[in-house]
Amino acid sequence: MSFTNLDIPFPLFDADEQDASEYVGVRRCTICNAHHHCFDLGIGAAVMVNCPSCQTENGLDADDREDAPCRKCQDVVPFPDYPADDEIVACYDCLRAGKAAITSDTELGMISWEQAYEGLTHGIPGLSRSDFELVDGDDGWVRARLPRETMFELLRTPNYSSIQGERWQFCCRAPMVFIGQWSRERFTEESEDGNGRALFNEIVQGVVPGLWEDQLHDITGVYVFRCSQCGRRTAQWDIA
Numbered sequence: 213m214s215f216t217n218l219d220i221p222f223p224l225f226d227a228d229e230q231d232a233s234e235y236v237g238v239r240r241c242t243i244c245n246a247h248h249h250c251f252d253l254g255i256g257a258a259v260m261v262n263c264p265s266c267q268t269e270n271g272l273d274a275d276d277r278e279d280a281p282c283r284k285c286q287d288v289v290p291f292p293d294y295p296a297d298d299e300i301v302a303c304y305d306c307l308r309a310g311k312a313a314i315t316s317d318t319e320l321g322m323i324s325w326e327q328a329y330e331g332l333t334h335g336i337p338g339l340s341r342s343d344f345e346l347v348d349g350d351d352g353w354v355r356a357r358l359p360r361e362t363m364f365e366l367l368r369t370p371n372y373s374s375i376q377g378e379r380w381q382f383c384c385r386a387p388m389v390f391i392g393q394w395s396r397e398r399f400t401e402e403s404e405d406g407n408g409r410a411l412f413n414e415i416v417q418g419v420v421p422g423l424w425e426d427q428l429h430d431i432t433g434v435y436v437f438r439c440s441q442c443g444r445r446t447a448q449w450d451i452a
């Protein structure tokens with residue numbers, strides 16, 4: 213079932229809930245205690261907490277569960293007093309309200325809450341593109357400047373399950389919408405003339421022989437995106 217059908221829509225994730233890495237079903241939210249559709253906050257996720265001294269919002273690592281210095285005044289921001297044994301989950305409302313942040317890996321580099329406040333991705337070595345302002349980072353890494361709202365939207369969106377890690381795609385100067393991990397049957401359904409293979413060759417990046425036949429390995433994944441501005445579709449793939 214899709215998130216839209218579950219009544220918990222995500223502007224950038226228009227796919228089956230099983231395609232989302234962090235979705236754990238209806239649980240009690242660690243942050244607000246409500247019973248609601250929840251998302252697991254594991255490695256790379258943060259709980260957003262205001263500094264008790266200066267009220268500046270800070271992200272605290274949901275996996276480490278440790279206090280951290282405030283990014284503005286350096287005073288200690290204590291990690292909330294959650295039950296120690298339970299995994300930390302955030303409900304849809306808390307995630308969408310920005311009380312939690314899920315790190316996103318993109319073709320412009322990784323984005324976690326630190327990068328969102330900076331307005332720059334973590335970067336990619338040798339990144340080269342013309343649609344975003346690029347800023348040189350350390351050791352040949354190149355960072356992309358993105359609107360903060362764009363970056364926070366990605367942090368409020370679950371990751372898609374993949375074999376080798378996600379790589380969120382961009383088009384028309386904005387993140388594309390993830391529309392699912394597609395099977396050959398799905399490509400055939402989505403093609404206008406029943407030629408799934410032609411559609412596959414058209415939208416999947418870096419197609420290699422045997423990929424359509426799924427002969428590369430026991431497991432490959434093909435992850436499809438749609439641009440909400442121009443409608444273009446693209447897909448990347450990986451292999452176990």
Ligand SMILES: [Zn+2]
Nearest residue numbers: 241244303306
């Ligand atoms: Zn909640």
Ligand SMILES: [Zn+2]
Nearest residue numbers: 263266282285
């Ligand atoms: Zn502070």
Ligand SMILES: [Zn+2]
Nearest residue numbers: 383384439442
């Ligand atoms: Zn586009």
